[in-house]
Amino acid sequence: MQRFLDLVWVVPASPALGAVVLLLFGKRIGEPKAGWIATGTISLSFVWSVITFFALQSQPGEERHHVYNLWKWFAGTGDFSVSFGFLVDPLSVTMMLFVTGIGALIHLYSIGYMHGDPRFSRFFAYLNLFAASMLILVLGSNFLMTFLGWEGVGLCSYLLISFWFEKNSAAVAGKKAFVTNRVGDFGFMLAMFLIFSKFGTLDYVHFGRASELGDISHGTVTAIALLLFVGAMGKSAQVPLHIWLPDAMEGPTPVSALIHAATMVTAGVFLVSRSHAFFDLSNLGEGLQAGTVVAWVGAITALGAATVAIRQNDIKRVLAYSTLSQLGYMFLALGVGAYSAGLFHMVTHAFFKALLFLGSGSVIHGMHHEQDMRRMGGLKKFMPITGFTFIFGWLAIAGVPPFAGFWSKDEILAKAFFSGGVSGKALWAVGMLAALLTAFYMTRQVWLVFYGNERFRVPAHGEDGHATEPDHAHEPHESPTTMVLPLVVLSGLSIVGGFLSLPFTQPNLEFLTHWLEPSLEGAPEIHIDSFSSGFMLSVGAVVVGIIGIVIGRAMYQRGLPDDGVDPMESRLGAFSRVLENAYFLDIGLAKFVSGPATKFATFLAEGVDRKTIDGAVNGIGRSVKEAGDGLRRMQTGLVRNYALAIVAGAVMLLAYMWTRAI
């Protein structure tokens, strides 16, 4: 079975090859063949991942850790040496399975969604490149390999968000995503420098447990952990580096599903889990603990994004803020040390959020590129399968048992509650509030889109500048099979995904938690006091979810009133605008960039560089010239005379030195 583990490189290589072929010959291959090739390569990866899973499972628990190095990547640079290699362990296999599995479904879906696009094959080249990068990210055997994939997905994210680059907003969004992520990368890179300077290596194999780190000072280990977290914040869009994700919705919808919901944004969760030893050690120490920072950033993101989501009208932006909020939950879990709970939620979230995004894409497709929920309503009649599957996603995210989201969210909240102290209870309370809001905004979305009055026949107002004037002559229609099939599969997963890890220890049904144990060695164990207290917390979470659903249904049962004004606007008053604009963070940042930041850069470029530094140079040149003008009888003013003068001066100096020597 070792042989199969050595061949793990096939998993990223397959889509990488697909990307190269499609980049070079995509135009000639054309639609739809390019789509099928891409889907084929990622499907092969999925099959190979399953084989790898079984190969790893056949090993005894403590030996489920296999490194395979392909070649020396950094060598000949003193003691800094890094291999181009892969690490197969339960964590990477889990990541690999869901990246390839969901990735394959999204590839398939895209064949229908991108139908007729002039850059059809390019799209699939990018998707394949993304999948390859993401797989390198999760399979890397050292921090630098992860960083290679990390930046690869960043590149693909740029390419895919600005896929329709003719639209200025898409081009800007792509750039914003990449630059914001670079801010996070700054932290990631510094973390790597610090790790190397302390340990002399970047290989994960040395950082499996907190006890392996030796006696490193609390300050250093906390610094490493927090710098890694800064990197994670960028990719996983945690406040305040979240600003790129809502704008990233400019990309084609399958991209939003693949990158900005299911896979890429989970890279940060993966990174923190992979380097949990640093966080664990930091959490053991006195003073500032990295985990506390992570948990609270997560909690703030979870709550803040949920409040913003309730006031969004774009079907995808609601889901974008919802993604931020759910990622916040995951970091909340990681912060309190409940890594497996965070990873569990990452997996179930990938199921239901991919479903919701693909469902929204199906709606957009069926509505002829309309994204404004105010111009939808009653669509279930026209798109029964999309509507039906979307409802499963809604139930899963709202935390209704037995759907997937209930189990994972419940585990996070319970672990937070019992993680100890006032902080744990406060994190739990924030999580509950966010859960209430989640149930509410998702209910609002379902009713605005699929139920209530049919508003799509009203001519568009065009006041919020949606690029394409929707063609309302056509009725909404259901999407083709290639699009609907992934929806059905994902809704199935959203129903049963929770059974990956059920909170019962007798018999042990925590499959995922148990499976991940070897990768998360030394992580703190959080004990839920008793079954009954855990049960009470679950009941509380369910009740909160149902309250959210009931309120949402009551408000939007009939859709929107005829004047199209959201009933929430009057209820929230002035705060409504704050939420609609996501606390004005984006507007503020844009103002800063176009204001003081631009002014400062212009000052450097004009005031300092051109006028002062270059001005001084030209000033010297001018005075030399003027002096030369005065001495014109002696000088011809030709360039070669300057050279002559220099040579003459040097010779004189030499002569002086010589005489002194004698």
Place this chain on the structure above:
Amino acid sequence: MIATETVTHTAGKATTMFSETVFSTEHGTRSFPVLTAMILVPLAGALLAMVMPKRRPEYARVIGYVAAMATFGMAVFLLLNFKTSQHGYQFFEEHGWIDAVGVSFNFGIDGIALFMVVLTALLFPIGLLASAKLENPRAFTVWMLLLEMSVIGVFVARDLIAFFVFFELVLVPMYFLIAGWGHGNNAYAATKFFLYTMAGSAFLFVAILTLGALYHQETGDWTFAIGKLTEFAAGGNIAPVTGKLLFVGFAIAFAVKVPLFPLHTWLPDAHTEAPTAGSVVLAGVMLKMGTYGFLRLAIPMFPRAAVWAAPVMLTLAVIGIIYGAIVATMQPDLKRLIAYSSVAHLGFVVMGTFALTTQGMQGGIFTMVSHGLTTGVLFLIVGMIYDRRHTRLIADLGGLWKSVPIMSGLFLAATFASIGLPGFSGFVGEFTALVGTFVTRRWWAVAATAGVILAAVYLLWAYQRAFTGEPEGDNATMQDISFRELVTVVPLLALSLFLGFYPKPLFDRSEVAVKDLMTHIETWTCEPDQFDENNDADGRESECYKEPVRVPPKDHESGGESPGEDSHTETDAEDGEHG
């Protein structure tokens, strides 16, 4: 009297690293003087092209291609026959010149010079091919070949006077290339370029002559051989103050060439006004004459002064990284923007070099090569755009990704390579340089890492404005890249990608030279000399420069077993040292 003894004494110690003579015999049987040929072939090509009839410009062009390709072929020969693990200089050749004062044409390359020579030989044929449509091809070819000869001369010279002659000779063809085929304000730019670098060179010349005179004063002999003078100068025969002054003399000349902030303002003008091939060569190899000068002369000759000056050099380099990036952001001209990006990239080279660590120097050398590749592509494509649209102003462009997808795609690839995306060579160089800096000069490295964010800002913003959106007017009807143009950029990008994933061939070849240089620095900052006040070894001990080395945990590649206790103790011991 004492001094003479010291010379002999120290010479014996350092021969293994810097002496010319040690390895010349090893290649004594080799008949073909390849380095001389690499200088003479372009020269012969230039002379031949000069006498071609003006009415048949294609003759000169063909001669240009043949000479440049032949030189490139010899560079490949060097690459293949270079002995990776051999210390000192290879392909060594000696030709007398002015024996009376010990000036000679000695050529030889080590791992540092090797890649500069190869890069030069690679970029010139590409530059010629990219200029196939320029007017007056005969004169253009002549100047290009003379330039190639001079640049190669700089990198292979083993004699200070020969080095200086080539170093200065470079200016002449470059001056005429900018003045003759440049755009806009080219006369101003060419003159500024010439005078600026000449001013720097004045310091260099004085320093070289002083060094020669000091050697003569001590030994009674005249020599300008780099090896001998390195042993002499580093070996404690010069008063520390004089050493520092001479270092400053060298440093100013090289800092202008690099260019290091605040001596950089000639570069944007020269780059912007130069013809495409001129910019490619200027950025690709001529700037590296400065950084090469630091590695070849300034640091090995004056290791103590280099350690002394390192904080200043690092600060200027890091300012260059950040400042270059910010100023680049606001440039309205695409070519000027790339010129400022060179200031930032070369900042990484100088930073890595003056980190005085193996990683730092290796990263710096790697970045020199990588920058030549990626910036070359950027300049080539901007040139193609200029050929078609007769403008380089970002504001005049827009939507090119739609009208010329292949050209724009290649530009985007080069953009990301330049940003330092892993997978391209730029990342390997910058990351290694940063690692090398971080271990000795943490806060400089932190500031420089911020430059990584800024690179994404200025390049992607420019790309967004010039290449995305809906093309209008002339931008919509542009012709996409031609086959000839494709041939100029694809090899460079392919190499950048290859080195991004597999940098080993380069690192391996420069490793020995860099390690020897590090040992040299560590040795000579530590040796007592006759200028020590209290003349005891303990007094020098505190000044000893020592590259920090980490003890990595025990390697266990096969999966399964958890790390043994040994790795714990090693890690602990190491951490104790640094914490």
